[in-house]
Amino acid sequence: MLRFYFGPMDCGKSTLALQMNYNHGRQGRRGLVLTKHDRSGGPKVTSRIGLDSEAIEVVDDLDLVDLVRRHGPVDYVICDEACFYTVEQIEQLADLADHHGVDVYAFGLASDFRSQMFPAAQRLFELADEISRLQVEVLCWCGRPGLLNARVVGDRMVRTGEQVVIGDTDAALIRYRVLCRRHHRAGDLGEG
Numbered sequence: 300m301l302r303f304y305f306g307p308m309d310c311g312k313s314t315l316a317l318q319m320n321y322n323h324g325r326q327g328r329r330g331l332v333l334t335k336h337d338r339s340g341g342p343k344v345t346s347r348i349g350l351d352s353e354a355i356e357v358v359d360d361l362d363l364v365d366l367v368r369r370h371g372p373v374d375y376v377i378c379d380e381a382c383f384y385t386v387e388q389i390e391q392l393a394d395l396a397d398h399h400g401v402d403v404y405a406f407g408l409a410s411d412f413r414s415q416m417f418p419a420a421q422r423l424f425e426l427a428d429e430i431s432r433l434q435v436e437v438l439c440w441c442g443r444p445g446l447l448n449a450r451v452v453g454d455r456m457v458r459t460g461e462q463v464v465i466g467d468t469d470a471a472l473i474r475y476r477v478l479c480r481r482h483h484r485a486g487d488l489g490e491g
Contacts, residue, residue, distance in 0.1 A: 301396040303381070303423040305409045306433035307477045308448050312406040313337075313346040315433065316379045319404055320352065328374040331367065333357050335383040336463060344379045357384055363391040367401060375402040382407030382417040383463055389422040396428070411462050412450035412475065414483060437477045440489035445477035449488065456486045 306312060320332050332344055335357040339345045342356040355366070357378075367373045376395060378384070384392075395401040405427070409420045416424075424430060437445040449456045450464070451474045464473055476488060 300428040301393055301403045301405070301423075301426060302429040302431070303405045303407075303420075303427040304431050304433055305382075305407060305420065305423075306435070307408065307437050307445055308475055309347060309435075309437045309445075309477055310433045311346075311435040312433060313344050313379055314348060314350055316344055316377050316404065316406045317346060317350050317352050320377045323375050329372060330375040330377060331355060331370055331373055332377045332379070333363075334379040336380055344377075354379065357388065359385055361388070363388050364394055364399070367395055367399065373401055375404065378403065378405040378407075380407055381405035381423060382409070382420040384419045386418050386422045389419050389426065393426045408448065410447065412448055413458055414447050415462075417462070439477065439479035439482055441479060441482060443479035443481070446480055447478055447483040449476045449478050449483055449486075450474075451476050451488065454488075454490060456488055458486075 304312060304315060320330060323330055332352055332354040334344045334354040337343055337345055342354050343351050344354045345351040392403045392405060396403045405423055407420055410416050439445045
């Protein structure tokens with residue numbers, strides 16, 4: 300099966316990915332942990348609450364079916380930050396589930412800082428056997444449910460720029476903030 304777990308920043312996607320890997324491994328299942336553009340800057344899955352694990356970095360030309368064959372036998376694949384994979388790689392994840400008997404667990408954002416769907420996330424919505432919005436409620440500054448990620452440069456929300464820019468690191472000039480739909484549309488960060 301191909302499963303997609305999505306939600307905004309801070310809702311626990313990477314934490315759940317690490318927990319699933321741990322639980323499957325404890326039962327003797329063999330798996331691979333993949334990531335792309337983790338905030339650590341390296342081949343790791345990291346969570347904001349401090350959990351982490353080594354991972355295989357997914358680059359655009361990596362064939363995921365071939366990767367699994369080379370590491371086989373593989374029972375499951377954990378795919379963190381799957382929203383940043385290519386659409387072709389999402390097709391490969393479906394092939395792993397359909398033709399190779401691999402359970403695929405994909406985790407990622409649905410939309411970018413402009414509230415537009417990532418192409419890989421859109422394809423996951425189209426192909427996944429199961430889709431789950433994560434239940435850990437993230438709140439906007441106003442107390443409403445936080446649904447969208449805002450990109451903040453300096454003290455201003457921006458709506459232009461590259462779709463993928465990693466922020467929220469010690470060296471980053473860019474940070475992200477979770478907002479409710481109303482405040483995302485208004486560009487209101489509640490900071491003044």
